[in-house]
Amino acid sequence: MTLRQRLSMIVVTLLAALGLAAVGTSPAAAAPAAPAAVVPSIPVTGAFTDAAGGTGSFAGRFTPTSFAARNGTLLATGTLTGVLTDSAGDRVGTVTRTVSMPAAVAQASCRILDLTLGPLHLDLLGLVVDLNRVHLTITAESGPGNLLGNLLCAIAGLLDQNPGAGALAAILNAILALLRS
Template sequence: MTSRQRLSMVAVTLLAALGLSFTGAGTAASAAPAAAPAPVTALATPITGTAADGGAFAGTFTPSKFTTQGSELLATGVLTGTVSDASGATVGTVTRTVALPVTIAAATCQVLNLVLGPLHLDLLGLVVDLNQVHLVITAVQAAGNLLGNLLCAITHLLDGTPTAGGLAALLNAILALLGRL
């Protein structure tokens, strides 16, 4: 495995760990080709959709940069794919620069990971033998998960919440590193 492939895998893993996903139909952007860095094809995300008349779109979105619009994080990149009609016949192809909103998916956080080795207790003639115990408690953040949301908030209390601009800068730095390999 080359260093470019390893770094690409690290970036994809980081994006997955952050729980980032692209949502919405996106808006067309008219960025100059020289201003936007080349998309990193290792980060191509499959995009599919269907129309009310039975037509379909299948393609990929490859991010080239991340920006903010107010407090919203946007991924700008190239959308490529094919459009087909209700019978499945190809109607045309699309290659277009678009900006898509990025959302952070429901996250989990590990609250406790406790491993106890084998235990032997002799309490005045009462003998207790316990084999290895592995206790894992995970909180899930989502709408309606009051305890999960609270425990994740407490777990990450001192981490600091990154702003959309800070997250965009971090993601752009990762894309730049991948583009230099």
């Protein structure tokens, strides 16, 4: 596997972990731009009200070109391309625009407890209990419907020193630059 392929895999993993989501993008918001061929893209879907008053759909892809921190929020800027389809299923048009989208780090699980006990020897009034090494790991799984997992992950992360949006944007921009070189 080449360095470029490895970096592409890292970016795909990071982008999947970031859970990029389209929020309030407008086709008329910015000028068109061409996406980089080596940077992986993210599928984006959405809905709109068509001319007949029905619900149309948007299906496309977002290819990031840069990351920035704005007011403590990580933003991904890149090219959004896709197709608009009206409620009757007819293709209304295509979109190719530069947009900025909020990016959030999605945490699938978090470690709650990692406890290791060495060997134990108990003599309880003649009843001898020998216990070898014990390693207990408790992990909370967060996600839709996982109330206790979501709660424990939120509580466990309260005192963590998470990198700020600016530091994360710098790391992601460095990876994008490596992919383009």
